[in-house]
Every structure is written in structure tokens, then in C-alpha cells.
Amino acid sequence: MLGLQNIKRLLLGKPIATKHAHDERLSNVLGLAVFASDALSSVAYATEEVLLILVLAGTAAFNGLSTIAWALCGLLVIIVSSYYQTVHAYPEGGGSYSVSKANLGAGAGKIAGAALLLDYVLTVSVSVASGVSALTSAAPQLEHMKVPLAVFVVIFITYLNLRGAKESGMVFAIPTYAFIVSTLVLVVVGVVQGIGHPAVAPVITAPKGGFHEITLFFILRAFAASCTAMTGIEAVSNGTQAFRKPEAVNASKVLIQLALLLSVMFVGMSWSAQHYGIVPHEASEPGYMTVMAQLATRLYGANSLGFWITQITTFMILFLAANTSFAGFPRLASLLAKDGYLPRSLMSLGDKLVFNNGIIVLAGLSCVLIVAFGADTHNLIPLYAVGVFTAFTMSQSGMVVRWKRMGKTGLPMIINAIGAIATGVMTIVLSATKFAEGAWVTIFAVIGVILFFNWSSRHYRYLATQLSVDEDDTLPEVKTMVILLVPRMHKGILRAIAYAKSLSQDCRAVHVTLDPSGVQHVKEDWIKFGSDIPLVILESPYRSLVEPLVEYIDETIAIEPGMMVTVIVPQAIPKYPWHRILHNNAAVPFLRALGGRRNVVVTNVRYFLK
Numbered sequence: 001m002l003g004l005q006n007i008k009r010l011l012l013g014k015p016i017a018t019k020h021a022h023d024e025r026l027s028n029v030l031g032l033a034v035f036a037s038d039a040l041s042s043v044a045y046a047t048e049e050v051l052l053i054l055v056l057a058g059t060a061a062f063n064g065l066s067t068i069a070w071a072l073c074g075l076l077v078i079i080v081s082s083y084y085q086t087v088h089a090y091p092e093g094g095g096s097y098s099v100s101k102a103n104l105g106a107g108a109g110k111i112a113g114a115a116l117l118l119d120y121v122l123t124v125s126v127s128v129a130s131g132v133s134a135l136t137s138a139a140p141q142l143e144h145m146k147v148p149l150a151v152f153v154v155i156f157i158t159y160l161n162l163r164g165a166k167e168s169g170m171v172f173a174i175p176t177y178a179f180i181v182s183t184l185v186l187v188v189v190g191v192v193q194g195i196g197h198p199a200v201a202p203v204i205t206a207p208k209g210g211f212h213e214i215t216l217f218f219i220l221r222a223f224a225a226s227c228t229a230m231t232g233i234e235a236v237s238n239g240t241q242a243f244r245k246p247e248a249v250n251a252s253k254v255l256i257q258l259a260l261l262l263s264v265m266f267v268g269m270s271w272s273a274q275h276y277g278i279v280p281h282e283a284s285e286p287g288y289m290t291v292m293a294q295l296a297t298r299l300y301g302a303n304s305l306g307f308w309i310t311q312i313t314t315f316m317i318l319f320l321a322a323n324t325s326f327a328g329f330p331r332l333a334s335l336l337a338k339d340g341y342l343p344r345s346l347m348s349l350g351d352k353l354v355f356n357n358g359i360i361v362l363a364g365l366s367c368v369l370i371v372a373f374g375a376d377t378h379n380l381i382p383l384y385a386v387g388v389f390t391a392f393t394m395s396q397s398g399m400v401v402r403w404k405r406m407g408k409t410g411l412p413m414i415i416n417a418i419g420a421i422a423t424g425v426m427t428i429v430l431s432a433t434k435f436a437e438g439a440w441v442t443i444f445a446v447i448g449v450i451l452f453f454n455w456s457s458r459h460y461r462y463l464a465t466q467l468s469v470d471e472d473d474t475l476p477e478v479k480t481m482v483i484l485l486v487p488r489m490h491k492g493i494l495r496a497i498a499y500a501k502s503l504s505q506d507c508r509a510v511h512v513t514l515d516p517s518g519v520q521h522v523k524e525d526w527i528k529f530g531s532d533i534p535l536v537i538l539e540s541p542y543r544s545l546v547e548p549l550v551e552y553i554d555e556t557i558a559i560e561p562g563m564m565v566t567v568i569v570p571q572a573i574p575k576y577p578w579h580r581i582l583h584n585n586a587a588v589p590f591l592r593a594l595g596g597r598r599n600v601v602v603t604n605v606r607y608f609l610k
Contacts, residue, residue, distance in 0.1 A: 033172050040232075046229035146376075182263060278291050
């Protein structure tokens with residue numbers, strides 16, 4: 001175990017004392033890098049997702065891209081204004097889950113919690129898959145390596161997060177700010193070069209069956225695709241406690257900075273793509289390039305320095321955007337576990353003051369999704385956004401109820417009411433427009449997670465009923481018997497004999513024999529060293545060491561059902577770990593067979609070889 005601890009220290013660094021937890025809090029600069037990378041990175045694929053819908057209706061629909069981008073900014077203002085109030089109302093964090101549970105009830109809290117957990121998993125999968133797409137756009141020869149690359153990135157991000165929140169934030173800050181600068185430069189160059197020049201007519205190939213008609217449903221479908229840019233907004237409110245004091249003030253500042261950056265980048269990217277006639281490629285198309293890569297090629301030139309800077313910073317931010325989920329998922333899971341909806345192991349902080357188990361669970365689920373969907377962004381996107389807009393709606397509705405209870409029916413309540421209506425409508429639109437494309441998977445997954453919450457809660461209530469001490473409970477009288485396993489006589493057995501006699505007057509030594517010819521030698525040694533403890537010889541006709549002992553213990557307990565049997569298993573421990581392959585480790589099967597039996601206590605007496 002000492003060796004494993006040393007390896008752990010080498011990989012993850014020295015543990016951090018609880019009293020130093022405040023030192024691990026994030027500044028606003030690091031907080032923006034950790035909690036905003038998901039939302040900001042969506043600029044790299046949100047415009048492309050909208051265009052994939054618009055091109056189905058030809059040039060007329062294509063020219064509506066900028067309008068959709070501005071409409072999304074309006075929705076963004078509403079949601080950010082609502083979450084600004086949430087951060088100050090619930091500075092302890094928890095976001096949509098805490099707000100929904102406190103104001104709408106446990107059922108609403110579970111819906112919000114389940115939706116957010118799934119959204120976090122999808123965020124990791126989509127972000128990493130998009131990052132791989134950006135990489136393969138620049139290096140097409142890596143196309144066949146998409147899945148292994150994506151899984152490797154998830155494992156790498158997991159490792160960084162296990163080293164601690166502050167340490168991972170410092171690592172992720174440089175790529176995040178590099179992406180912000182490179183994208184803003186791309187947008188500025190696109191606008192400057194485009195102003196005063198006519199827009200480039202897009203070359204759009206008609207889909208099979210001809211162009212779609214531009215209907216209200218079609219427009220809503222395109223707008224729903226843009227909503228992928230909204231994912232990650234709630235992460236700041238969920239992780240308020242990760243910021244330095246005053247937590248709510250600092251978190252709200254980061255929230256506003258995030259909204260401003262996202263608005264400028266998304267509108268600028270969409271306007272540039274529309275002005276220069278950038279048409280999205282099919283993912284299966286040879287020489288596939290993302291819309292952002294095409295725009296960089298158009299503005300900077302193919303394989304130019306500007307193109308490579310854009311692509312490198314893009315795939316880095318997309319990889320690291322997953323870190324937003326690694327900051328949010330474990331915190332939310334710990335709150336749900338505290339309320340009995342998830343295993344309590346998710347509540348535990350690790351050596352580096354992060355929720356290790358939550359981080360590992362998120363990584364595992366994300367890798368499963370990546371493998372299942374072949375690291376294809378376009379296959380994963382339809383599953384996206386439904387969960388987060390459900391959480392948006394629950395959170396804003398909860399805030400409306402809160403203001404009403406407090407008698408504050410002014411501007412704060414109006415803002416949250418508008419937010420609840422807007423996000424509620426978008427939840428319905430997203431579910432309807434993306435249902436056939438895969439949103440049904442998310443809807444049923446949310447239901448499945450809620451059922452797991454209920455099962456977990458029932459179990460913990462049952463556990464409390466079984467373990468709670470009543471006034472009528474008294475200390476039971478327990479009769480004990482000690483069984484000492486004796487494979488043969490050695491120094492370790494002598495120590496075990498002394499320990500057995502200290503536990504109970506009713507001691508028995510048991511030898512399971514596989515070779516009858518050696519029994520006499522065991523008996524002779526026992527007469528010399530075994531004191532007054534009786535020796536029981538158990539024969540094993542089927543050469544099993546475990547079964548005869550289990551039968552003997554069962555027979556003993558059957559005679560006195562209330563008896564507690566302590567089984568002492570002596571074990572010699574080699575000086576060097578590599579010597580263990582030379583030992584038969586007979587103690588292990590005994591420990592496994594007896595460890596879960598009623599009225600049986602198994603203790604291991606070790607003798608360390610010099």
C-alpha cells in the first residue's frame with residue numbers, strides 16, 4: 001500500500017489540508033477559464049450547426065444567419081440576467097438544482113438535477129469530439145484516429161482535474177484566453193475586410209427532394225440549433241463556491257464577462273460566415289473542414305500562420321471546454337448525494353480537495369458516449385441542449401416562486417418570469433425539432449436518471465430505518481467463539497495463538513487437511529506449542545480449503561444461533577512485493593468466503609517477514 005501511495009503522490013502531487021481550502025479558490029481570471037470555456041467554445045460549432053439547417057432551404061434561408069445570431073443574443077441577455085439574480089440569491093452554489101428543490105419541490109429538483117448531469121456528460125463528449133474535428137480539419141490523415149484521440153483527451157483532462165481545481169485552472173487559462181484572442185482577431189479581420197465589399201453568394205447544392213420550404217417550424221428548427229451556444233451558461237451559478245470571497249460578486253462578474261464575449265464572438269462569427277458565403281461540409285465528405293476552418297482559410301489563406309493559430313487554439317479550447325463539466329458535474333453530484341439521490345461516495349473530497357469519484361464517473365460516462373457515437377459531433381449535437389434548457393426553465397420558474405413568496409413582485413420577478421417563459425418555449429421547440437434526430441434519447445435518459453434517484457433515496461431511507469437507534473434498544477448480550485486457522489505451525493501462528501486467547505475463552509484451532517499423511521505432524525507440533533486450545537481436523541475430499549471451514553462454521557452457529565464467531569486468518573507478509581508470487585496467498589480465499597457471512601467476524605493477523 002505504501003508503494004501505491006507513493007505512486008499516487010507522484011502522479012497527483014501532495015495532498016492539501018482542509019484548512020488550506022481557501023487557497024484553492026479561483027480568481028476571476030482563472031474562474032473565467034474554468035467555468036466559461038464550455039460556453040465560449042461553442043462558438044466553434046454553433047454557427048455550423050445553424051448553417052446545416054439553413055442550407056436545406058437555399059440562399060434565402062442562408063441569409064438569415066445573422067438574424068438568428070442576434071435573436072440568440074437577446075435570449076442570452078434574458079438568461080444571464082436571470083442567473084445573475086440566482087448567483088446572489090443562492091451563493092452556496094448548486095444552480096438550477098438548488099433553486100428548483102427549494103422553491104418548486106423535490107420532484108422539480110430531481111428533474112433539474114438529472115437534466116444537468118446529462119448535459120455535463122454531453123458537454124464533455126461534444127466538446128472533445130468537436131476538438132478532434134478541428135484537429136482533423138487541419139490534419140485529415142488523423143481522421144481514422146478520432147475515437148482513440150477523443151478518449152485520450154478525456155483521460156488527460158481527468159488527470160489534470162484530479163490534481164486539483166486551482167492547478168487545473170492555471171493549466172487551462174492559457175488555451176482559453178488564446179482562443180478568445182484568436183477568435184476576436186478572426187472576427188475583426190472578417191468584419192474589416194468585409195465592410196465595403198459585397199457579400200459572397202454561397203454555392204449551395206440542393207438536397208435530395210429539393211430545397212425545404214421556409215416555414216415557422218423550419219425557422220424554429222434553425223434557432224434551436226443555435227441554442228447549443230447557450231450550453232455552459234449555468235456552470236458559473238453551479239460553481240459559485242469555487243470563487244474567492246465574496247463568491248457571489250465574483251461569480252456574477254464572470255457571468256457578465258462570459259455573456260459579453262459570447263455575444264461578440266458568436267454574432268461576429270455568424271456575420272462573417274454569412275458575408276463570405278461559407279457553406280458547411282458534410283462530416284463524411286473527403287477533405288472535411290469546419291466552418292471556422294473555412295473562414296480562417298478565406299481570411300488568412302490555406303495553411304497560413306493565421307489559419308494554424310486559429311485551428312490550434314480552437315481544438316485546444318474545445319478539448320478544455322470539457323473542463324467546465326469537470327468543475328460542475330462533481331459539485332452537483334455531491335449535492336445530490338448529500339440529499340440521498342446518488343451514492344454517498346460522491347460526497348467525498350479527495351486529497352487535492354476535489355471530488356475524485358465524481359470526476360472519474362464523468363470521465364467514464366463521457367468515454368462511453370464518445371465510443372458509442374464514433375466521436376461524431378453532428379451525431380451528438382441532437383442530444384445536446386434539451387437537458388440544459390430544461391434546467392434553465394426549472395431554475396427561472398423557481399426564482400419566480402421565490403420572489404413571490406418574499407413579496408417582491410418588481411423587476412427581479414419580471415426578469416425571471418420572462419426567462420422562464422423564454423427557456424420553457426425553447427425546451428419545447430428543442431424537444432420537438434430534435435426529437436427524431438436523437439433528443440428522445442436525452443428525454444428518456446433524464447427519466448432513467450430520475451428513477452435511479454428515487455431508487456437511491458428509497459434505499460437510504462430503508463437504511464436509516466434499519467440502523468436508527470430507538471429508545472427501547474439495549475446492548476445485546478453476545479457469546480463469542482474464536483476459530484484460529486492453522487495451515488501449519490510457524491512463528492506467525494504463535495502470535496495468532498496469543499491474540500486468539502486474548503479475545504475469548506472459547507477458542508478452537510482448525511486445520512483443513514488436503515494430505516492425510518501430514519496430519520500427524522501438525523498434531524505433534526500443536527501439542528508442543530498450541531497451549532490448551534483444542535485442535536479440530538477437517539478433511540477435504542474435494543481438495544477445497546474453504547468449503548469444509550464454511551460448513552464447520554455454519555454447523556457451529558446452527559447449534560447456538562446468537563453466537564458471534566471470530567475467524568483469525570494468519571498471514572505471512574513477504575519483505576519485498578515481488579516475493580508474493582512465490583506465496584500461495586491461502587488467506588485471500590478465506591477472507592473472501594467468510595467476509596460477508598452473518599455473525600462471522602474475520603480478522604487477519606499478519607506476520608511480517610524480515
